[in-house]
Amino acid sequence: xxxxxxxxxxxxxxxxxxxxxxxxxxxxxxxxxxxxxxxxxxxxxxxxxxxxxxxxxxxxxxxxxxxxxxxxxxxxxxxxxxxxxxxxxxxxxxxxxxxxxxxxxxxxxxxxxxxxxxxxxxxxxxxxxxxxxxxxxxxxxxxxxxxxxxxxxxxxxxxxxxxxxxxxxxxxxxxxxxxxxxxxxxxxxxxxxxxxxxxx
Amino acid sequence: xxxxxxxxxxxxxxxxxxxxxxxxxxxxxxxxxxxxxxxxxxxxxxxxxxxxxxxxxxxxxxxxxxxxxxxxxxxxxxxxxxxxxxxxxxxxxxxxxxxxxxxxxxxxxxxxxxxxxxxxxxxxxxxxxxxxxxxxxxxxxxxxxxxxxxxxxxxxxxxxxxxxxxxxxxxxxxxxxxxxxxxxxxxxxxxxxxxxxxxx
Numbered sequence: 001x002x003x004x005x006x007x008x009x010x011x012x013x014x015x016x017x018x019x020x021x022x023x024x025x026x027x028x029x030x031x032x033x034x035x036x037x038x039x040x041x042x043x044x045x046x047x048x049x050x051x052x053x054x055x056x057x058x059x060x061x062x063x064x065x066x067x068x069x070x071x072x073x074x075x076x077x078x079x080x081x082x083x084x085x086x087x088x089x090x091x092x093x094x095x096x097x098x099x100x101x102x103x104x105x106x107x108x109x110x111x112x113x114x115x116x117x118x119x120x121x122x123x124x125x126x127x128x129x130x131x132x133x134x135x136x137x138x139x140x141x142x143x144x145x146x147x148x149x150x151x152x153x154x155x156x157x158x159x160x161x162x163x164x165x166x167x168x169x170x171x172x173x174x175x176x177x178x179x180x181x182x183x184x185x186x187x188x189x190x191x192x193x194x195x196x197x198x199x200x
Numbered sequence: 201x202x203x204x205x206x207x208x209x210x211x212x213x214x215x216x217x218x219x220x221x222x223x224x225x226x227x228x229x230x231x232x233x234x235x236x237x238x239x240x241x242x243x244x245x246x247x248x249x250x251x252x253x254x255x256x257x258x259x260x261x262x263x264x265x266x267x268x269x270x271x272x273x274x275x276x277x278x279x280x281x282x283x284x285x286x287x288x289x290x291x292x293x294x295x296x297x298x299x300x301x302x303x304x305x306x307x308x309x310x311x312x313x314x315x316x317x318x319x320x321x322x323x324x325x326x327x328x329x330x331x332x333x334x335x336x337x338x339x340x341x342x343x344x345x346x347x348x349x350x351x352x353x354x355x356x357x358x359x360x361x362x363x364x365x366x367x368x369x370x371x372x373x374x375x376x377x378x379x380x381x382x383x384x385x386x387x388x389x390x391x392x393x394x395x396x397x398x399x400x
Contacts, residue, residue: 045253053245055366059377066376066386166255176266177259182382186266 002187003172004031005160007038008093008109008120009086010168011060014075015067015181017110017169021103029188033102035093036160037153038168039086045166067181075114083113087153089121091144092130094152104133202387203372204231205360207238208293208309208320209286210368211260214275215267215381217310217369221303229388233302235293236360237353238368239286245366267381275314283313287353289321291344294352296333304333 004020006013020031041047061078068075083089089109096102108129109120118125127137143149160170164177171178171187174194178187204220206213220231241247261278268275283289289309296302308329309320318325327337343349360370364377371378371387374394378387 045255047253047256053247055245055364056247059364059366059379062376063379063383066390070386070389164255164259166259176262179259179263180382182380183263186270189270190266 001030001032002191003034005034005036005163005165005168005170005172006106007036007086007168008089008106009083010038011064011079011081012181013169014079014110014114015064015071015073016184017106018073019071019184021107023184023188027188029191033093033097033106034160034172035090035097035102035106035153035156036165036168037087037090037157039082040154040157041161041166047166076117077114079114080117080119083119083121085119085121085126087121087150088144089126091149091153092121092126092140094156095140095143095149096130096133096135099135101133101135105129105135108132201230201232202391203234205234205236205363205365205368205370205372206306207236207286207368208289208306209283210238211264211279211281212381213369214279214310214314215264215271215273216384217306218273219271219384221307223384223388227388229391233293233297233306234360235290235297235302235306235353235356236365236368237287237290237357238366239282240354240357241361241366247366276317277314279314280317280319283319283321285319285321285326287321287350288344289326291349291353292326292330292340294356295340295343295349296330296335299335301333301335305329308332 004016006017023029024031057078065075065077093102093106096105109125112118112125112128113120120126120129126141130137130140163172165172165179167179169179169181169184171184173187173190176187176190178184178190204216206217223229224231257278265275265277293302293306296305309325312318312325312328313320320326320329326341330337330340363372365372365379367379369379369381371384373387373390376387376390378384378390
């Protein structure tokens with residue numbers, strides 16, 4: 001199993017969120033969805049987001065576009081960025097992870113954000129994504145806006161930080177952090193190495 | 201052909217500098233070595249180097265170690281970082297690129313830096329690396345310390361910036377920038393796409 005640490009709001013996470021179900025089906029590798037708040041870690045670490053660096057931001061969108069094409073995805077870029085309601089999107093994701101509908105919710109959030117231009121975490125995206133995952137939006141959103149849900153996201157974020165995670169997406173295998181959609185193959189290779197055991 | 205823009209002083213560039221000769225031999229793809237001063241672009245862009253971010257720095261060394269192992273390299277990490285004489289190392293590289301001995305020089309600089317712990321750009325690394333490339337160190341170093349060599353590195357750096365390059369290593373194919381050792385495969389795929397021409 002690979003722990004998939006991610007924040008809805010991270011741009012490169014689009015490439016992973018949209019692919020993991022297929023990869024799981026093809027390889028049999030199970031991914032555990034672990035939402036956290038990457039923005040609070042980045043602020044703490046003084047990691048300046050792409051939004052404030054025009055040359056890097058332009059590169060990032062082009063790079064995502066090329067890599068998405070490689071995977072057969074056709075996003076409408078640039079997607080709205082940064083998200084105004086990143087925390088709300090991820091508070092819902094924490095509830096969804098606990099209840100087993102995180103993949104469906106996160107995937108629809110990203111599809112609407114990157115393919116329809118609807119910011120994740122805000123309406124109409126958030127309600128539509130909860131509904132797509134088979135839940136009633138209204139009670140979930142009420143729960144997501146509670147102090148308990150805010151505390152749950154903060155706890156998840158502290159756990160991520162304690163594991164050495166500072167960016168989204170990150171893949172955790174055997175205590176090893178692999179950061180970035182472009183390290184997913186490295187993470188899977190690591191897992192296979194462990195599973196095949198030490199050489200005799 | 202792929203333009204390989206790099207700065208001696210970049211950590212991840214180790215992975216590319218050490219591999220390009222083999223990749224060129226295997227694939228027939230030619231790489232043109234284009235040294236520039238990534239540090240001055242990073243300062244200008246307010247890109248904070250790894251050195252000031254302990255969690256990211258720890259991750260970077262571990263990531264380089266894992267990827268190096270994947271490529272069959274065994275660096276002694278962490279290597280001394282940052283380099284005190286990054287500019288000098290790259291002023292020599294600009295001369296070397298013009299005269300056709302850049303690959304041999306850069307490779308030996310990195311080998312000594314990452315495998316023996318000798319900072320690139322400083323003695324004994326710099327003289328040994330020039331010598332390894334078949335040149336007399338003393339006249340090359342005199343030339344590298346001239347105002348003309350300083351101007352040449354600044355011009356190369358402006359060229360890089362004008363192409364949209366902001367990090368090392370970067371691979372340039374057909375006006376497309378691919379940033380990072382981990383984008384070398386994407387750059388090679390892009391080149392093959394161009395060379396195979398548009399579909400009929």
